Amino acid sequence: MRVSACSNLIHPMDRAPTAMNAARHLVVVRAPVDRVYDQWSRLEDLPKFIPPLREVRRIDDTHFSYTWHPDGSGQNGVFHIILQIPGRRIAWRTISNGFMSGVVSFEPCSQGETEVTLKIR
Template sequence: MSGVMEHVDVAVPIRTAYDQWTQFEEFPHFMEGVQEVRQLSDTMTHWTVEIAGVKREFDAEITEQLPDERVAWRSTGGTQQAGVVTFHRLDEGNTRVTLQMEFEPHGVVEKAGDKLGVVDRRTKGDLTRFKQFIERRGQETGAWRGSVDRPTP
């Protein structure tokens, strides 16, 4: 497994940043390579992505969600990916968004891209575009304030 961790500071309150992140169907507006995300239920999403010319589809399950704090997920079947995004209040109008992911690169192109730091740069770019998206709007496009408790082992 490979991993990446990046963060960005956004000039919006923590609730605004968190609420926007829960709007998974908006991800194609700021995430490179994400063509579509469909919310299937409160805890399941279906992703269509294209990376290095390779199109993949997979489902992801929200494994933990705490309003204004964190959203964690893992893929189910096929593409192996897991991650967590956390939200930290810097002050009244500023929030740090930290994204940590683990993934299994497939094929020669993805493995080479991982070694060259392509995923790190893409993740940083996605967070920068998220910053621009939410700061330009000044408010979230929607919100889901429900909680998903971490499964007990």
């Protein structure tokens, strides 16, 4: 369990590590939750903020192609948005080039700040 950086709420999000590789990052952004969520929901703009991600293109409402250069070598694939709760959460999984899933959650904080938690497996 963890205590939110923005409140005294206890979140049962942290569990014991699994055998799978996983990453988790939390940051507090100085912007209201609706603005932060709107930026994240424009998935084609993510390469501006995630350097190894070179290109994201919309295929349809829930599928996107991507080009990723995590270690200097290019990888292409497709991911599928499996959950989208406006202002709260976006979850996805890849459907090509191995299996990866992720979720980004948005928690409003006081005075126009937003706690953003990103988990990737």
